[in-house]
Amino acid sequence: DTAVSQTPKYLVTQMGNDKSIKCEQNLGHDTMYWYKQDSKKFLKIMFSYNNKELIINETVPNRFSPKSPDKAHLNLHINSLELGDSAVYFCASRAGSRNYNEQFFGPGTRLTVL
Amino acid sequence: GEDVEQSLFLSVREGDSSVINCTYTDSSSTYLYWYKQEPGAGLQLLTYIFSNMDMKQDQRLTVLLNKKDKHLSLRIADTQTGDSAIYFCAEYPYTGGFKTIFGAGTRLFVKA
Numbered sequence: 111d112t113a114v115s116q117t118p119k120y121l122v123t124q125m126g127n128d129k130s131i132k133c134e135q136n137l138g139h140d141t142m143y144w145y146k147q148d149s150k151k152f153l154k155i156m157f158s159y160n161n162k163e164l165i166i167n168e169t170v171p172n173r174f175s176p177k178s179p180d181k182a183h184l185n186l187h188i189n190s191l192e193l194g195d196s197a198v199y200f201c202a203s204r205a206g207s208r209n210y211n212e213q214f215f216g217p218g219t220r221l222t223v224l
Numbered sequence: 225g226e227d228v229e230q231s232l233f234l235s236v237r238e239g240d241s242s243v244i245n246c247t248y249t250d251s252s253s254t255y256l257y258w259y260k261q262e263p264g265a266g267l268q269l270l271t272y273i274f275s276n277m278d279m280k281q282d283q284r285l286t287v288l289l290n291k292k293d294k295h296l297s298l299r300i301a302d303t304q305t306g307d308s309a310i311y312f313c314a315e316y317p318y319t320g321g322f323k324t325i326f327g328a329g330t331r332l333f334v335k336a
Contacts, residue, residue, distance in 0.1 A: 114266075141322055151261075151310055153326045165322050200266055204322075212257075213324060215266030 113137050114216040116201050122222045123191055130187045131219045133201030141165075142184040143202040143213070144176060153200070159184055191223045228327035230313050235333040242300040244330045246313030249294065256289065258298045259312040261329070267312060270298070300332075308334045 114135045123129055135142060143166070144156040158166035159178040173189045188195060201216040227249045236242045248256065254275045259267040273280045273287045273296070280287045286299040300307055313327040 151329050151331075153267075153312065153329070155323060158322050160322060202266075212269045212272070213267075215268070217266050218264075 113214050114201055114203055116199075116216040116219050118219060119217065120220050120222075122224065124224055125191055125193060127191050128187070128189045129191060129221070130185055131199055131201075131221070133184045133186070133216055135182055135201075135203040135214070137203055137205070137214060138181075139203035139205050139214075140181060141204045142178065142181075143204070144184065144186050145200040145202065147198045147200060147218070149197070157184075157186075188221075191221075193223050196221055196223045228313050228315055228325050230311075230327040230330045232328060233331050233333070235335065236303050237335050238303060238305055240303055242298075242303045242307065242332055242334075244298045244300075244311050244313075244332065246296040246298075246327055247294055248296065248313070248315045248325075250315055250317060250325075251294075252317055255316045256287075256296050257312075257314040257316065257324070258285075258287065259314060259326075261310040261312065263309075270311075303332075303334050305334045305336055308332055 117132050141160045143158045146154050146156055155168055156170050157176040162178045175187045178184045198218045198220050200218050202213045204213045205211045230246045257272045258270045260270050261267045271282050271285050273289055284301045288297045310329040310331050312329045314324050316324045
């Protein structure tokens with residue numbers, strides 16, 4: 111029943127490791143997003159895919175690489191993790207680019223880099 | 225450029241009304257949203273308004289839009305402890321594109 115799901119919910123890892131976060135939506139939406147929320151709760155967009163095509167690519171270190179194998183999935187791979195990568199990462203989806211279309215957010219993945 | 229600003233904190237007593245304010249900069253037609261984030265959860269859409277409207281009411285929630293000043297407010301009537309959360313103001317241009325601009329969020333504390 112979950113509209114936007116993310117795995118894992120918690121991720122604790124050492125500096126220098128490579129990790130992936132997965133996101134799936136069962137809403138049939140065309141557009142998916144990754145956001146980073148820091149400890150002050152500021153929400154920053156990182157990437158967006160529309161129909162598997164990268165359409166938003168904000169100023170993010172190239173250690174972060176999104177991958178969209180199909181419209182329903184958007185994964186985030188992070189290489190050489192750093193302390194500053196610790197945050198909550200939210201996946202979201204939206205039906206299209208026009209009108210009021212609500213963004214549906216996943217529950218978040220709390221990443222802690224030690 | 226596009227920007228959305230909000231005050232960071234608001235504290236009210238249970239039963240009082242809460243008013244959360246936001247200003248935005250996009251002068252084109254735009255959708256304006258209020259999202260709620262409870263602890264440990266993702267954001268959920270509370271309500272939205274299009275920039276050609278002045279007001280929208282939905283049960284305890286009232287959204288007021290002053291287009292001239294680009295000022296948006298969310299009023300929560302009879303605030304309850306369960307309303308304690310972070311409230312994000314956001315805008316999304318009607319012309320399309322895919323990027324929603326979020327404010328920094330207002331932390332609402334409701335005292336019993």
